[in-house]
Amino acid sequence: MSLNRRQFLVLSGLTGGFGVAVLMQRTFAESAIQRSPAPSQPPPPKASTPTQPANANVGQAIAPQGMFAPPRGDVRIAVISDLNSQYGSTDYEAEVDKAIALIPAWQPDLVLCGGDMVAGQSQSLSDGEVQAMWAAFDRHIGAPLRKAKLPYGFTVGNHDASAALSSGGTFLFQRDRNLAAAHWNNPKHNPGLQFVDRGKFPFYYTFQQNGIFYLVWDASSATIRADQLAWVEKSLASPAAQKAKLRIAIGHLPLYAVAVRRDRLGEILDQPDKLRSLLEKYRVHTYISGHHHAYFPGHRGKLELLHAGAIGAGPRRLLNSDRPPQKTLTIVDVKLGSASTTYTTYDMTTLQLVKHQDLPRIIVGPNGWVLRRDVQEADMTPEERSLI
Numbered sequence: 531m532s533l534n535r536r537q538f539l540v541l542s543g544l545t546g547g548f549g550v551a552v553l554m555q556r557t558f559a560e561s562a563i564q565r566s567p568a569p570s571q572p573p574p575p576k577a578s579t580p581t582q583p584a585n586a587n588v589g590q591a592i593a594p595q596g597m598f599a600p601p602r603g604d605v606r607i608a609v610i611s612d613l614n615s616q617y618g619s620t621d622y623e624a625e626v627d628k629a630i631a632l633i634p635a636w637q638p639d640l641v642l643c644g645g646d647m648v649a650g651q652s653q654s655l656s657d658g659e660v661q662a663m664w665a666a667f668d669r670h671i672g673a674p675l676r677k678a679k680l681p682y683g684f685t686v687g688n689h690d691a692s693a694a695l696s697s698g699g700t701f702l703f704q705r706d707r708n709l710a711a712a713h714w715n716n717p718k719h720n721p722g723l724q725f726v727d728r729g730k731f732p733f734y735y736t737f738q739q740n741g742i743f744y745l746v747w748d749a750s751s752a753t754i755r756a757d758q759l760a761w762v763e764k765s766l767a768s769p770a771a772q773k774a775k776l777r778i779a780i781g782h783l784p785l786y787a788v789a790v791r792r793d794r795l796g797e798i799l800d801q802p803d804k805l806r807s808l809l810e811k812y813r814v815h816t817y818i819s820g821h822h823h824a825y826f827p828g829h830r831g832k833l834e835l836l837h838a839g840a841i842g843a844g845p846r847r848l849l850n851s852d853r854p855p856q857k858t859l860t861i862v863d864v865k866l867g868s869a870s871t872t873y874t875t876y877d878m879t880t881l882q883l884v885k886h887q888d889l890p891r892i893i894v895g896p897n898g899w900v901l902r903r904d905v906q907e908a909d910m911t912p913e914e915r916s917l918i
């Protein structure tokens with residue numbers, strides 16, 4: 531497929547200035563990335579679920595010692611993604627171990643992972659090698675989070691349990707899917723979630739926590755099949771979802787491309803606008819994805835799009851951005867009353883903040899475009915408009 535070079539042009543935002551004082555960085559981190567629902571979005575309904583006591587630390591600045599500490603929201607979520615190393619690896623890069631060790635000090639209510647927890651999707655790996663990778667995942671990530679009593683929500687990635695199909699319609703990586711299911715259905719690996727529907731766990735399922743309804747779909751390949759989409763619609767239309775104060779969806783592949791060498795079909799979801807309409811119809815606030823290995827806090831239409839960066843091997847550059855790749859972790863603080871979220875994102879190599887004003891204002895890929903979350907459609911420049 532020949533793609534117009536201009537289609538991939540990404541306009542960088544204001545640089546924000548290198549060498550800006552730390553205080554200024556903090557102001558940026560807190561102000562520019564906070565977004566409330568779009569004006570056209572109806573206010574969230576009053577929740578009829580029992581009100582849970584507010585966390586005693588709401589509003590307090592909480593983070594690991596020496597790191598920038600954002601004020602805690604009503605709900606705090608630590609978002610990680612793409613943890614794995616090379617095929618068959620039973621080890622993790624230093625940033626993964628560092629993040630897992632630090633996460634309890636942010637005091638999150640939940641850890642969410644955008645997938646690719648192990649490095650499968652290779653027919654040359656034996657069953658024993660795949661099982662050894664899941665055992666290593668549990669040593670490095672699963673067990674420490676259970677010990678810290680942190681619930682772990684996740685979506686399977688293509689390296690965990692690819693849903694790619696053969697020409698005959700069967701799963702190409704059925705073995706990987708069987709072993710992933712065996713790992714996660716082992717009671718010893720209980721992720722500590724309050725499931726609403728775990729019928730197809732760990733591939734697609736729903737859970738709720740602290741007034742938020744979470745829907746996980748199987749976006750480990752580009753196509754989400756019709757039967758699963760029927761389940762998505764039914765789940766999002768359910769009273770549990772609609773009475774929640776907020777709805778969040780999670781899947782491995784993003785709707786739109788954000789990273790270099792991921793800007794091609796197969797690395798992004800098919801029919802992104804149709805999927806986005808479905809999520810918007812049921813007032814999903816945010817779709818969290820991984821796979822592109824590049825952090826980008828985006829939005830499109832009424833949907834927030836949190837592209838989680840990789841924390842394991844192979845971080846990638848954002849499309850047409852000069853910024854070097856970074857391994858990142860994002861803390862999402864949720865204010866339930868206003869249905870708004872604030873992202874604080876750290877480079878897990880340096881432990882410094884990622885300055886959102888340094889990221890592109892708009893990214894245009896082969897199947898659509900994404901705006902940085904603080905840039906409104908009405909504020910796009912004529913040059914930006916000419917790209918879409």
Ligand SMILES: [Fe+2]
Binds near residue numbers: 820
């Ligand atoms: Fe992936």
